Amino acid sequence: MTEKKAGFLGRLRERLGKTRSGLLDNVKRVFSGRPRIGEDVFEDLEEILIEGDLGVETTMTIVEDMRQVTKERKLENSADLFRVLEEELAGLLEPGDHALNWTSSGDDPHVVLVVGVNGAGKTTTIGKLAQKLRAEGKSVVLGAADTFRAAAVEQLTIWSERAGAAIVKHADGADPAAVAYDATDAAVARKADCLIIDTAGRLHTKVNLMEELKKIQRVVGKRLPGAPHDVLLVLDATTGQNGLQQAIQFTEALNVTGIALTKLDGTAKGGIAVAIQKQLGIPIKLIGVGEAVDDLQPFNAREFVEALFE
Amino acid sequence: MFESLNKRLEEVFKNIRGQGKLTEKNMKESLQEIRMALLEADVNYKVVKGFIADVQEAATGQKVLDAVHPGQMIVKIVHEELVKVMGEKNEPLRMADSPPTILMMVGLQGQGKTTTAGKLAVMLKKKGHRPLLVGADVYRPAAIKQLEVVAGQAGVESFSLGENANPVDTCVMAGGEAQMRNCDVIILDTAGRLHVDAEMMGEVRQIHSAVNPTEILFVANAMQGQDAVNSAKEFHAVLPLTGVILTQMDGDARGGAALSLISVTGCPIKFVGTGEKLDALDAFHPQRLADQILGMGDIVSLVEKAQEVVDQEQALKFQEKARKATWDLEDFLQQMQQVKKMGSLGDLVKKIPGMNKMMPKGMDFDEDELKYAEAIVYSMTPYERRHPKIINGSRRRRIATGSGTSVPDVNHLLKDFQKMKKMIKKMMKGPKGRGPKGRGPQGLGPAGLGF
Ligand SMILES: Nc1nc2c(ncn2[C@@H]2O[C@H](COP(=O)(O)OP(=O)(O)OP(=O)(O)O)[C@@H](O)[C@H]2O)c(=O)[nH]1
Ligand SMILES: [Mg+2]
Numbered sequence: 001m002t003e004k005k006a007g008f009l010g011r012l013r014e015r016l017g018k019t020r021s022g023l024l025d026n027v028k029r030v031f032s033g034r035p036r037i038g039e040d041v042f043e044d045l046e047e048i049l050i051e052g053d054l055g056v057e058t059t060m061t062i063v064e065d066m067r068q069v070t071k072e073r074k075l076e077n078s079a080d081l082f083r084v085l086e087e088e089l090a091g092l093l094e095p096g097d098h099a100l101n102w103t104s105s106g107d108d109p110h111v112v113l114v115v116g117v118n119g120a121g122k123t124t125t126i127g128k129l130a131q132k133l134r135a136e137g138k139s140v141v142l143g144a145a146d147t148f149r150a151a152a153v154e155q156l157t158i159w160s161e162r163a164g165a166a167i168v169k170h171a172d173g174a175d176p177a178a179v180a181y182d183a184t185d186a187a188v189a190r191k192a193d194c195l196i197i198d199t200a201g202r203l204h205t206k207v208n209l210m211e212e213l214k215k216i217q218r219v220v221g222k223r224l225p226g227a228p229h230d231v232l233l234v235l236d237a238t239t240g241q242n243g244l245q246q247a248i249q250f251t252e253a254l255n256v257t258g259i260a261l262t263k264l265d266g267t268a269k270g271g272i273a274v275a276i277q278k279q280l281g282i283p284i285k286l287i288g289v290g291e292a293v294d295d296l297q298p299f300n301a302r303e304f305v306e307a308l309f310e
Numbered sequence: 311m312f313e314s315l316n317k318r319l320e321e322v323f324k325n326i327r328g329q330g331k332l333t334e335k336n337m338k339e340s341l342q343e344i345r346m347a348l349l350e351a352d353v354n355y356k357v358v359k360g361f362i363a364d365v366q367e368a369a370t371g372q373k374v375l376d377a378v379h380p381g382q383m384i385v386k387i388v389h390e391e392l393v394k395v396m397g398e399k400n401e402p403l404r405m406a407d408s409p410p411t412i413l414m415m416v417g418l419q420g421q422g423k424t425t426t427a428g429k430l431a432v433m434l435k436k437k438g439h440r441p442l443l444v445g446a447d448v449y450r451p452a453a454i455k456q457l458e459v460v461a462g463q464a465g466v467e468s469f470s471l472g473e474n475a476n477p478v479d480t481c482v483m484a485g486g487e488a489q490m491r492n493c494d495v496i497i498l499d500t501a502g503r504l505h506v507d508a509e510m511m512g513e514v515r516q517i518h519s520a521v522n523p524t525e526i527l528f529v530a531n532a533m534q535g536q537d538a539v540n541s542a543k544e545f546h547a548v549l550p551l552t553g554v555i556l557t558q559m560d561g562d563a564r565g566g567a568a569l570s571l572i573s574v575t576g577c578p579i580k581f582v583g584t585g586e587k588l589d590a591l592d593a594f595h596p597q598r599l600a601d602q603i604l605g606m607g608d609i610v611s612l613v614e615k616a617q618e619v620v621d622q623e624q625a626l627k628f629q630e631k632a633r634k635a636t637w638d639l640e641d642f643l644q645q646m647q648q649v650k651k652m653g654s655l656g657d658l659v660k661k662i663p664g665m666n667k668m669m670p671k672g673m674d675f676d677e678d679e680l681k682y683a684e685a686i687v688y689s690m691t692p693y694e695r696r697h698p699k700i701i702n703g704s705r706r707r708r709i710a711t712g713s714g715t716s717v718p719d720v721n722h723l724l725k726d727f728q729k730m731k732k733m734i735k736k737m738m739k740g741p742k743g744r745g746p747k748g749r750g751p752q753g754l755g756p757a758g759l760g761f
Contacts, residue, residue, distance in 0.1 A: 272535065
């Protein structure tokens with residue numbers, strides 16, 4: 001069983017206060033009463049993957065692959081097939097750098113720009129991240145470049161106080177690029193270890209707002225060449241197929257380096273992130289499983305796949 | 311992957327064109343296509359299953375077998391069935407017989423409850439009500455502050471006992487507060503919560519039984535995927551939801567989650583959110599959402615929106631000009647000015663079927679660009695405006711100097727003009743393979759827009 005497992009799954013179970021069935025039980029449940037591989041097994045599989053938001057295309061590819069493998073390796077036992085499936089999924093998710101590496105060159109801060117659609121969990125993710133970094137003894141500056149949403153600056157300010165991080169902010173309605181520039185300037189001047197810039201949520205279809213983000217990225221780079229070192233796209237795990245469009249548009253506009261997948265403490269599986277990794281090669285770097293500081297976890301492909309079948 | 315259902319069905323039916331008849335097997339194939347389209351649109355797997363069965367039944371009963379355009383016929387049936395499921399008409403907000411009306415906003419985190427509460431307040435205020443916005447989210451940092459700011463923007467009263475109070479108390483106290491301030495509608499903004507969080511669900515149930523709201527509105531964003539059924543089901547099990555508000559409908563999500571939400575709650579969708587501003591709340595039109603879920607765009611709302619702001623007479627003139635291809639730079643400029651009034655061109659145009667891809671990149675513009683464009687066009691001679699073809703290099707230099715811009719700016723504008731002209735030509739012809747006749751806005755072709 002898996003009850004001792006630390007990390008994201010462990011944290012998840014702990015939070016939910018439920019004993020979730022372990023993987024073996026799930027194999028049993030998923031292919032319940034179907035030890036032999038037949039058409040119904042593939043149908044079940046399709047249902048699980050679609051309901052996990054992997055999308056029609058990704059699901060069909062995977063199911064097709066499984067059929068292929070079953071034939072080639074002459075698999076008869078659905079438990080064996082399940083193991084192959086896990087491998088395939090983990091294999092899909094593994095490429096790329098899933099760690100957020102805080103590599104600042106010399107005295108310069110490592111700059112992270114955080115973007116995403118409205119309500120995805122950007123500010124909360126930043127708050128949690130700041131607390132984590134502070135706990136590791138790093139100095140952190142936050143840039144409050146969401147000057148649009150009501151009380152967004154106050155929200156980030158509260159997080160900065162909780163974390164013991166500095167914050168750079170302007171008045172509401174100020175130019176977000178100017179805030180980002182000043183924040184970079186301040187982080188460099190203070191020789192801070194990390195700078196995390198919060199931005200207003202925006203739909204990827206709003207051309208002007210996407211231009212605004214490009215400008216933010218540009219001015220940060222102007223003040224500190226090479227920055228931002230990471231652009232995190234925050235994605236709500238309940239997001240359906242539109243998540244792929246989000247990822248496409250945000251990566252087209254910015255140098256997105258990774259995904260922070262939030263709200264995995266619900267029942268949503270976040271499978272669209274699999275499609276995103278598969279089609280765009282953007283790795284998941286962080287997992288949000290709640291609103292407390294410990295609820296921000298590093299990504300682990302295997303655990304993620306396990307959770308997909310919980 | 312995201313092509314419209316129509317196009318995919320065209321593929322399916324290409325093989326049987328000429329046979330003129332739908333066989334059971336053909337039908338099966340097209341239903342499979344519809345199934346895929348619905349899944350891609352984020353309708354829940356199990357909901358799709360039930361829905362397809364219904365469609366099959368409806369189709370078999372309807373003698374579609376000798377249809378001339380079997381693809382369109384099927385789409386029509388699916389469309390009708392979708393509309394039927396989503397409720398044929400728009401359901402208004404329920405108001406209490408004797409005030410106060412209490413609206414309780416509930417939902418998952420980050421769905422847009424606070425903004426939507428503000429939008430409802432604006433809408434009700436316009437109708438002569440006096441809403442009181444109540445901040446009961448004590449968990450998310452600065453959530454109450456956000457509600458206060460929103461109330462300020464909406465120009466309505468707000469109330470909260472603050473972050474250290476029990477949200478149940480805040481909601482209960484709001485009753486007396488409303489009476490004192492002479493407010494007749496109370497809008498409770500509760501914290502976002504997960505349906506699996508027993509403690510938080512307990513809290514919201516407590517609020518409900520303490521205040522007995524007139525409406526319990528489940529706020530859900532349109533980008534949700536398969537899990538929408540699970541959260542909605544849980545919320546509905548704990549609270550007798552009375553309506554759904556679908557937010558972030560201004561993006562490009564297909565919005566299939568709406569179908570899931572309706573299926574599991576049985577509640578009507580009362581409003582849709584279409585932007586970040588407080589007036590961006592629209593009535594729900596099942597027809598339009600059905601179009602969108604099937605990937606057929608949103609012509610009706612586009613035309614309606616355009617009609618609100620476009621001068622009808624001028625629109626007709628443009629239409630005529632477009633037909634005769636005499637549409638010139640003066641029209642272009644006026645067009646830009648009108649589109650500005652309508653909101654972003656990009657957002658609007660994306661709602662037209664097939665336009666999303668056709669739309670050249672960078673056709674969106676802002677206030678500054680409009681100023682540039684005005685300066686450039688006004689620096690042209692009237693003859694040049696009507697005959698842009700004659701604008702050669704030396705004329706471009708003159709225009710650039712005259713308008714205080716650069717030659718690349720002038721080039722850019724002329725290029726945009728050409729792009730738009732081309733687009734208009736295409737629109738006059740209408741997008742190919744659009745939905746079945748008899749649906750949609752008859753006689754309100756895109757030309758009615760005045761482009
Ligand atoms: N359950 C859960 N809630 C989360 C998680 N991450 C964020 N949230 C909640 O989601 C809501 C929205 O989060 P924000 O951090 O304000 O989202 P945002 O992307 O900054 O939102 P905008 O700035 O308004 O676009 C808040 O109520 C958060 O507490 C998570 O991992 N799990
Ligand atoms: Mg935020």
